[in-house]
Amino acid sequence: MLEITSYSKTFHAGTPNEVKALEQISLTVQNGSFVVVIGTNGSGKSTLLNAVAGTFLPDQGQILLDGHTITNWSEHRRAKLIGRVFQNPFSGTAPGMTIAENLAMAARRGRFPSIRWALGHHLLDECRDRIRTLRMGLEDRLDTAIGGLSGGQRQALTLLMATWQRPALLLLDEHTAALDPRSAERIIELTNEIVTKNKLTTLMVTHSMHQAANLGDRLIMMHKGEVVKDSSGADKQRQRPDDLLACFDQLRRREMLDESAAEMLREQYV
Amino acid sequence: MNLLLGSLTIGLILSLLGLGVYISFKIFSFADMTADGSITLGGAVAAVLLVSGVSPVAATLTATGAGLLAGLVTGLLHTRCRIHPLLSGILTMTALYSVNLRVMGKSNISLMSTQTLADTAEQLCTPFFGTGGNVLLLGWQVATRDLSVLLATLLLVLLTCLLLYLFFRTNLGTTMRATGDNPQMVRAQGTDTGLMITLGLALSNGLIALSGALLTQYQGFSDVQMGIGMLVWGLASVIIGESLVRGGRLGLAICGVLIGSLLFRLLVAIALRFGLNPNDLKLITALCVFGALVLPGWLSSLTSRNMGGRHA
Numbered sequence: 001m002l003e004i005t006s007y008s009k010t011f012h013a014g015t016p017n018e019v020k021a022l023e024q025i026s027l028t029v030q031n032g033s034f035v036v037v038i039g040t041n042g043s044g045k046s047t048l049l050n051a052v053a054g055t056f057l058p059d060q061g062q063i064l065l066d067g068h069t070i071t072n073w074s075e076h077r078r079a080k081l082i083g084r085v086f087q088n089p090f091s092g093t094a095p096g097m098t099i100a101e102n103l104a105m106a107a108r109r110g111r112f113p114s115i116r117w118a119l120g121h122h123l124l125d126e127c128r129d130r131i132r133t134l135r136m137g138l139e140d141r142l143d144t145a146i147g148g149l150s151g152g153q154r155q156a157l158t159l160l161m162a163t164w165q166r167p168a169l170l171l172l173d174e175h176t177a178a179l180d181p182r183s184a185e186r187i188i189e190l191t192n193e194i195v196t197k198n199k200l201t202t203l204m205v206t207h208s209m210h211q212a213a214n215l216g217d218r219l220i221m222m223h224k225g226e227v228v229k230d231s232s233g234a235d236k237q238r239q240r241p242d243d244l245l246a247c248f249d250q251l252r253r254r255e256m257l258d259e260s261a262a263e264m265l266r267e268q269y270v
Numbered sequence: 271m272n273l274l275l276g277s278l279t280i281g282l283i284l285s286l287l288g289l290g291v292y293i294s295f296k297i298f299s300f301a302d303m304t305a306d307g308s309i310t311l312g313g314a315v316a317a318v319l320l321v322s323g324v325s326p327v328a329a330t331l332t333a334t335g336a337g338l339l340a341g342l343v344t345g346l347l348h349t350r351c352r353i354h355p356l357l358s359g360i361l362t363m364t365a366l367y368s369v370n371l372r373v374m375g376k377s378n379i380s381l382m383s384t385q386t387l388a389d390t391a392e393q394l395c396t397p398f399f400g401t402g403g404n405v406l407l408l409g410w411q412v413a414t415r416d417l418s419v420l421l422a423t424l425l426l427v428l429l430t431c432l433l434l435y436l437f438f439r440t441n442l443g444t445t446m447r448a449t450g451d452n453p454q455m456v457r458a459q460g461t462d463t464g465l466m467i468t469l470g471l472a473l474s475n476g477l478i479a480l481s482g483a484l485l486t487q488y489q490g491f492s493d494v495q496m497g498i499g500m501l502v503w504g505l506a507s508v509i510i511g512e513s514l515v516r517g518g519r520l521g522l523a524i525c526g527v528l529i530g531s532l533l534f535r536l537l538v539a540i541a542l543r544f545g546l547n548p549n550d551l552k553l554i555t556a557l558c559v560f561g562a563l564v565l566p567g568w569l570s571s572l573t574s575r576n577m578g579g580r581h582a
């Protein structure tokens with residue numbers, strides 16, 4: 001279970017560039033729940049995922065994961081519990097190393113690297129078996145450097161690496177955004193397959209209303225560093241892409257109202 | 271012939287420096303300036319221990335250990351105190367200058383009347399070459415001592431290369447390589463990249479100090495100035511090796527450094543033989559590195575432009 005309690009993060013505090021990226025966020029995600037996170041650009045979705053992954057430490061608030069208080073854990077320490085796929089297909093794998101070497105690191109995630117042979121026969125067999133589940137024909141190319149693969153292939157491998165050892169939490173930050181529509185489709189299929197089969201607790205950020213409507217069992221909408229909509233169960237299943245778009249429009253209209261109200265006040269009083 | 275043997279031996283010894291520079295510069299993309307200090311440190315520690323009667327093997331190993339520590343310091347400065355890589359190396363290098371003077375107690379130590387690894391090598395080879403002082407090699411008279419030292423160095427360097435290759439195929443070695451390649455990925459797999467960088471720099475400077483210890487014993491003296499400009503020397507081997515052996519595979523890259531170092535030393539020996547002023551050596555080295563860095567790019571852009579012209 002993931003439990004975030006009144007978490008706040010402000011970037012460049014006290015300067016003209018101050019950004020309140022997360023404001024008093026509280027969020028509880030039950031084990032096995034697949035949460036889809038949507039929201040406008042700059043609403044704090046990535047910041048939320050980075051906060052959980054430990055890219056930075058909070059100004060205020062607490063994070064509990066799988067019974068551990070991880071608030072002050074370093075990023076690499078949290079990685080024992082958390083699997084991650086990034087938006088940029090280049091981020092999740094080491095390009096100069098082979099597929100097998102990358103997978104070997106994932107197979108030992110969270111343990112201190114030993115002075116043992118990295119690629120044993122046993123591991124290579126397991127790599128082949130697991131890569132076969134991607135159905136991309138990569139199982140015969142274990143010795144290829146990852147740098148030579150397409151973005152879609154890399155994201156598929158990163159997904160495989162993130163879930164090689166069952167993570168207590170899987171974080172997916174727009175992991176199909178940089179892919180062409182067909183690869184994106186394939187990665188989403190794989191994601192759904194892996195997450196549901198292993199009942200992984202998952203936070204997935206997306207800008208695709210289609211994905212948001214069709215995937216997961218809970219939907220969260222963020223706006224200006226806060227959670228403005230949270231639906232689960234039958235309510236979530238009822239949401240269509242159009243409903244979600246309408247939601248965005250509503251937010252935008254409210255914002256414009258706010259702005260015109262501010263404008264009016266300024267004209268009257270300044 | 272004796273000149274050839276000598277430059278091959280020095281080329282081999284300095285290939286260890288090249289390997290150290292390869293680790294910091296290529297694997298970790300860390301421009302580690304510690305090299306100039308740690309190669310002298312290796313020489314200084316070995317010389318002092320040898321003069322005080324320690325066995326050559328133990329002295330060499332201790333010198334390597336001293337280099338490891340120097341690398342550790344640079345690594346900690348960078349990863350724990352968050353100092354810029356270049357500056358961390360410069361700090362350690364500068365501090366090492368005084369440390370080296372302290373260690374030696376004076377600015378140079380002669381090993382002329384001391385048992386060194388060179389003598390050990392000569393003794394080990396006596397059963398093969400006899401004690402005649404000279405042997406016939408491809409029709410040339412060469413000193414058995416020179417030949418023995420060359421063979422022993424070759425063995426030692428090949429062994430080091432092999433061990434290094436094997437090490438970089440272990441879990442720890444793989445993770446180190448990945449750290450240079452994509453630190454974000456390594457953190458996401460639960461490893462402290464700071465620790466990997468620190469260990470990597472320790473390994474790098476250990477090799478460099480080993481190179482210094484061997485060089486000192488080969489030359490028969492240690493000098494507090496001997497490290498100046500050595501980083502560029504190591505870089506030259508790495509870059510020449512890289513332009514010779516392309517492909518980026520680990521084993522090939524290690525061989526490339528070895529060949530680069532030998533080749534560079536031979537070139538220098540030839541240049542000196544044909545009357546190059548030794549004072550100009552560093553300038554020439556810098557020019558060589560410049561050439562090796564820039565020429566491949568120019569050549570490929572030239573050829574691609576020509577091809578483009580033909581297509582049009």
Ligand SMILES: Nc1ncnc2c1ncn2[C@@H]1O[C@H](COP(=O)(O)OP(=O)(O)OP(=O)(O)O)[C@@H](O)[C@H]1O
Nearest residue numbers: 011012019021039040041042043044045046047048
């Ligand atoms: N490391 C950082 N330093 C400074 N500001 C940051 C940092 N990370 C995020 N921000 C700011 O915090 C706000 C929220 O950014 P975040 O990346 O979380 O948005 P997002 O919801 O992921 O948007 P997008 O849909 O564009 O990915 C933005 O205004 C951004 O500029």
Ligand SMILES: [Mg+2]
Nearest residue numbers: 045046047174
């Ligand atoms: Mg984002």
